[in-house]
Amino acid sequence: MREEEFFVELREAIIAGDVQRAKECAAKIVEEGIDPLKAIEEAVQPAARIVGEKFERLEIFLVDLIMAADAMKAATEILTSVIKAKRPLKPAGKVVIATVQGDVHDIGKNIVAALLVASGFEVYDLGVDVPALKIIEKAEEVGADVIALSALMTSTMRGQRDVIDMLKAMGIRDKYIVVVGGGATTAEWAREIGADGWAETAPEGVNLIRRLVEEKKGEKT
Amino acid sequence: MKITMTEIVERALTGKPCSEREFDIKLSKRARELAKEYGVSSDPANPVPKDFGLANSVFKAGFQLFCELGAYCTSTNRIISFSEEEVRYALKYTPAEVWFGEGIDKKALIPRKPEDKRPPWCFLGAGGAPVSSEQILSILVENYAKIPQANSITTPALTRVRGVRISPGTPLEILGAIEAVRIAREAMRRAGRPGLPIMNLVATATTDSSLIAALNSEYGARPSDGVLVGILAELKTNFALLNKAFYAKSLGFRVAGELGPVYGGYAGGAEGTAIVTVAEHLMGLMVYQADWYLAFPVHAIYTANSSRELLWVRNVSAQAISLNTNLLSLYLSYIAAGPMTEMALYEIAAQISSVVVSGVSIEAVGVAKARYEDRMTPVEPKFAAEVAHASTRLNLQDVNELVRRLLPKYEDKLKNPPLGKKFQEICDIETGRVSREYLELLTKVKKELSDLGLPVE
Numbered sequence: 001m002r003e004e005e006f007f008v009e010l011r012e013a014i015i016a017g018d019v020q021r022a023k024e025c026a027a028k029i030v031e032e033g034i035d036p037l038k039a040i041e042e043a044v045q046p047a048a049r050i051v052g053e054k055f056e057r058l059e060i061f062l063v064d065l066i067m068a069a070d071a072m073k074a075a076t077e078i079l080t081s082v083i084k085a086k087r088p089l090k091p092a093g094k095v096v097i098a099t100v101q102g103d104v105h106d107i108g109k110n111i112v113a114a115l116l117v118a119s120g121f122e123v124y125d126l127g128v129d130v131p132a133l134k135i136i137e138k139a140e141e142v143g144a145d146v147i148a149l150s151a152l153m154t155s156t157m158r159g160q161r162d163v164i165d166m167l168k169a170m171g172i173r174d175k176y177i178v179v180v181g182g183g184a185t186t187a188e189w190a191r192e193i194g195a196d197g198w199a200e201t202a203p204e205g206v207n208l209i210r211r212l213v214e215e216k217k218g219e220k221t
Numbered sequence: 222m223k224i225t226m227t228e229i230v231e232r233a234l235t236g237k238p239c240s241e242r243e244f245d246i247k248l249s250k251r252a253r254e255l256a257k258e259y260g261v262s263s264d265p266a267n268p269v270p271k272d273f274g275l276a277n278s279v280f281k282a283g284f285q286l287f288c289e290l291g292a293y294c295t296s297t298n299r300i301i302s303f304s305e306e307e308v309r310y311a312l313k314y315t316p317a318e319v320w321f322g323e324g325i326d327k328k329a330l331i332p333r334k335p336e337d338k339r340p341p342w343c344f345l346g347a348g349g350a351p352v353s354s355e356q357i358l359s360i361l362v363e364n365y366a367k368i369p370q371a372n373s374i375t376t377p378a379l380t381r382v383r384g385v386r387i388s389p390g391t392p393l394e395i396l397g398a399i400e401a402v403r404i405a406r407e408a409m410r411r412a413g414r415p416g417l418p419i420m421n422l423v424a425t426a427t428t429d430s431s432l433i434a435a436l437n438s439e440y441g442a443r444p445s446d447g448v449l450v451g452i453l454a455e456l457k458t459n460f461a462l463l464n465k466a467f468y469a470k471s472l473g474f475r476v477a478g479e480l481g482p483v484y485g486g487y488a489g490g491a492e493g494t495a496i497v498t499v500a501e502h503l504m505g506l507m508v509y510q511a512d513w514y515l516a517f518p519v520h521a522i523y524t525a526n527s528s529r530e531l532l533w534v535r536n537v538s539a540q541a542i543s544l545n546t547n548l549l550s551l552y553l554s555y556i557a558a559g560p561m562t563e564m565a566l567y568e569i570a571a572q573i574s575s576v577v578v579s580g581v582s583i584e585a586v587g588v589a590k591a592r593y594e595d596r597m598t599p600v601e602p603k604f605a606a607e608v609a610h611a612s613t614r615l616n617l618q619d620v621n622e623l624v625r626r627l628l629p630k631y632e633d634k635l636k637n638p639p640l641g642k643k644f645q646e647i648c649d650i651e652t653g654r655v656s657r658e659y660l661e662l663l664t665k666v667k668k669e670l671s672d673l674g675l676p677v678e
Contacts, residue, residue: 058522058530061489063249102389102427104295104461107454107486111521154351154378155397155427158388183524184351186593201522 003034007043010075014047015054017067019074026078036079044079048072048118055115056203062111069117076120091122093145093213096138098130099182100159105152108182111202112148119206132163139176145213147176148205149195152183160185161193168194177212181205223314226467229301229508233463236291236299241457244293244300245487248455251289252493255282263491268532268628269575269621273335276540283499283541284308287456292504295453296460303507311506317547319475319512321373322445324416328372330513332547334580335540336617340610341582343368344551345602346375348587349424353380353594355404357644362405364599364653366412370606373447374417375584376405378424380594389427398426398435406441420447420584422474429464436472444473450509452480452501455487458508466509475512478505484531485521491530494518498538502548514542515584517553523635524590525557527568529628535572536579543580551582554605557634559589559596559641561659564631566604566666571627573605574612574675578620583609595643600655600663604677608670611677623673 006029013021029039051068054060060068095116099109106128113125124142126135139147147167149160160180167173179197180190190198197212199205256262259278264270284305291302318329330342346365352358358377365374380387382397401423409417422442426432436442448469450462469476480501482488488497498518505511518534519526526535535552542550554572558564565588573583585605589596612620631638647656667677 055485056522058485058490061249061493062483062486062521063246063489066246104453104459107483107521111486153389153427154349154380155387155394155425156389157380158386161386162388183590184592200524203522 006032006034007039010039010043011047014044014068014071014075015050017064017071019067019071022071022075023078026075030078030082036082039079040076044072044076045120048120051118052115052203052206062107062114065111065114065118069114072118092120092210094122094124094142095146095148095209096124096126096135096142096144097148097150098126098135099128099150100156100163101129101131102159103151103153103156104128108152108202109150112150112181112205115202115206116209119210121209132159132166135163136166136170145177145216146209147178148209149178149180150182151180151185154184157184157189160195164194177209177216179205179209179212223311224307224507226470226510230463232301233294233297233299236294236301238299239293241293241295241298244290248290249487249489249493251286252489252496255286255496256492258282261492261496263530263533265529265533267621268529268624269536269579269617270533270540271617271621273540273544276537276544279495279537280499280541280545282496284503286496287500287503290456292508293457294459295457301508308503308507312546315506315547316512319549320445321420321447321475322416322418323443326414326416326418327445330549330582332543332549333582334543336578337580338613340613341577342372342551343370343606343609344373344375344420344582344584345371345606347377347597348375348553348555348584348591349378349421350587350591350597351380351594352377355379355382355400356650357595358401359404359408360650360653361597361599361644362408363412365602366409366414366417368599368603368606370610371417373420374405374409375421376401376419376424377597387425390430394426394428394431395434398423398431399440401425402435402441418446420477422446422448429461432465433468436469436474446474447477447513448474449477449479449515450511452478452504454481454483455497456500456504470510476509477513477515478502478509478511479515480505481517481519483519483521484534491534494534495538495541498534499541502542502550506548513549513551515551515553517555519555523557524592525555525568525635527554527556527572528632528635532571532575532624536575539576539579539581551584552576553584553587555587555590557590557638558631559593559639560598560601560644561647561662562639562641563662563666564634564639565601565641566663567627567630569601569605570608570670570675571624573608574615575620575624577609577612578615578617589640593640595645596640598644598647598655598659599653600659604663607677608675611675615675619674623675626673
C-alpha cells in the first residue's frame with residue numbers, strides 16, 4: 001500500500017467517525033515507518049477541515065461531528081506517540097470551554113467543543129452552570145490559551161462578564177483570549193464586557209478562536 | 222392511574238444509570254434508525270406536506286423513541302422511564318381543553334386538526350425576547366394587549382432591573398421576575414384587558430427560585446396564566462426544572478412542556494428533528510404532566526425556524542401531533558430578520574400560515590431570533606395574528622404553494638439577516654404608536670400576500 005493510500009484511508013475513517021478503523025489505520029502508518037507528522041498534516045488535518053465544512057453546511061450533524069472528533073483524537077494519539085520521541089507536536093491551542101453559571105444549556109457549547117477537537121485544539125469542557133472561579137482555575141491549571149464562554153439565556157449572559165471581571169481583578173486578564181457566544185449574546189455585548197471576540201454560530205466561533213490564537217502566537221514570536 | 226409527580230421524582234432518583242454522552246449518542250442513532258424504519262423522508266421542495274401517512278409515521282417513530290429512551294435526568298444521571306401503556310393511558314386521558322384568563326378574556330384552548338377552519342389560539346407578544354428597561358416592557362405589553370386577536374400575551378424578558386443587569390440565582394433575578402409580572406399586569410389593565418392571561422410566566426426567571434418567587438399572587442400572577450417548563454435538548458430535564466413544574470402545578474397554573482429540538486444537533490436532520498419534536502411533546506406530558514405544549518424546533522446555524530428544512534419539520538410534526546393526539550400544542554416562531562424589514566414579514570407569513578393549516582396554534586413572534594435587545598414592536602405579532610386568521614381559509618396544498626413562493630424572497634438572507642430597527646426607533650416610546658414608514662411597508666407586503674392567495678385584512 002502506498003503512503004497516499006494510507007492517508008486516504010485515514011481521512012475516510014475520520015470523516016466516517018469510525019474510531020476503530022482510524023486507530024488501525026494510524027497503527028499501520030506507524031508500523032510502515034511512514035512519517036507520522038506527514039500523516040497528521042496530509043490526512044488528519046484535512047479530514048478535520050472537511051468535517052467542519054460538512055457540519056457548517058449541515059450535511060452531517062452533531063453526533064457525526066462527535067464521532068469524527070473521537071476518531072481524529074484516537075488516530076492523533078497513536079501518531080503523536082511516535083513523534084513525541086523525536087519532537088513534541090503542539091496542539092493548535094488549549095481551550096477551556098463552559099456554559100456559565102446559572103445556565104444549563106449545552107448543545108451550542110458541545111458543537112463548538114466537538115469542532116475545536118476536530119480542528120486540533122486541546123479542549124477542556126467543564127460542562128454547564130460553571131462558576132467563574134472554577135473556569136479560571138482550570139485555565140490556570142492547564143495553561144489555556146483561550147477561555148470560551150457560552151450563555152443561551154438573556155438572564156445568564158452576565159456570567160460571561162463575571163469571568164472577565166474576575167480575570168481583571170486577579171490581574172491575569174491579558175493571559176487569555178476570552179471569546180463569548182450563545183443564543184442571547186451579540187457582538188455589542190461582547191464589546192461591552194471586554195471580550196476578545198464573539199461569534200454567532202459554532203463554525204464561526206472555531207474560525208474566530210483559530211484566528212485569535214494565531215494572532216497571539218504571532219505577537220509572541 | 223395517573224402517574225404522580227412524586228413517582229416521577231422517584232424514577233429520576235432510582236432509574237437506570239447512564240452517562241449523558243451515551244444517552245445523546247443513543248438518541249441520535251435511534252432517531253436516524255427510526256426515520257428509516259418508518260419511511261420518514263423530508264422533502265425540501267414541499268415544506269408543507271400533505272401526506273397524513275407520513276405524519277402518522279412521524280408520530281409512531283416519535284412515540285417509539287420516547288418509550289424506548291425515556292427522559293434523561295442530568296441531576297442524577299439516570300433515566301426516567303415509562304412503559305408504552307403508561308404513555309398511551311396519559312394520552313387517552315389528557316384534557317381536551319384548558320381554560321386560561323379571567324373575566325371576558327377567559328377562554329378555552331382547544332386542539333385543532335389540519336385544515337381546521339376554527340381560528341388558532343393566538344399567544345402574542347415578544348416570545349421572551351430581551352428588552353432593556355421596565356418602560357419598554359410596559360409599553361410593549363400594553364400594545365400587545367390591544368391586538369384584538371390576542372388570546373394571551375407572551376411578555377419580553379427584562380435584562381436589567383432598576384438599571385442593573387440581572388444575574389441568575391441572585392435577588393436581582395427575583396426582583397426582575399416579580400417586576401416583569403407586575404408591570405405586564407398593569408399594562409394589560411391600561412389596555413382594557415385585565416383578564417388576559419400571560420402564558421410565558423416568567424420570561425425573566427431562569428432559575429427555579431426566581432420563578433417560584435414570581436408566581437406569588439401578591440405580584441399579579443394567577444393560576445389561569447401559563448408557566449413554561451423547558452425540556453433540555455434532547456429529552457432531558459433536571460431537578461430545577463422539575464421543581465418549577467411541581468410548584469406551578471401545585472398552585473394550579475397551566476404548565477407547558479417547552480421544547481426546542483435542534484436541527485443539526487443530537488436530533489440530526491429534518492426527519493430526526495421532526496421525530497424528536499413528537500417525542501418531546503410526550504416527555505412534556507409524562508415528566509412535567511403538562512397541560513399544554515410550546516414547540517420551536519430550531520436551526521443549529523441560523524437559530525431561527527423559517528428555513529425550508531425547519532418549515533418541513535414544524536409542519537410535519539404539527540400534523541403528527543394534531544392528527545394523533547389531543548395535546549394542546551402551540552408552535553413558536555423565531556424569525557431571523559428584525560423589525561421593519563420585508564424579510565421579517567415574509568418569514569412570519571411562511572411560518573404562521575403553514576403551521577396553522579397544519580393543525581396547531583401559535584405563539585408569535587421571536588423577532589431577530591429573540592436575541593437582540595429591543596428589536597421588536599407590536600406590529601410583528603399583530604401581523605402574525607392577521608395571517609393566522611386569514612390562513613384558516615387555505616388548505617395544505619394552497620399553503621404549500623404560498624410558502625414555496627415566499628421562501629425565495631428571504632432564504633438566501635437567513636445567514637446574515639437584516640436586523641431592522643429597535644422599538645424606540647420605530648415607535649413612540651410613550652404611546653407605542655408605529656411609524657408611518659413601517660405601516661407603509663406592512664401595506665405593501667399585505668398586498669403581495671393577497672396577490673399570492675392570502676388576503677390578510
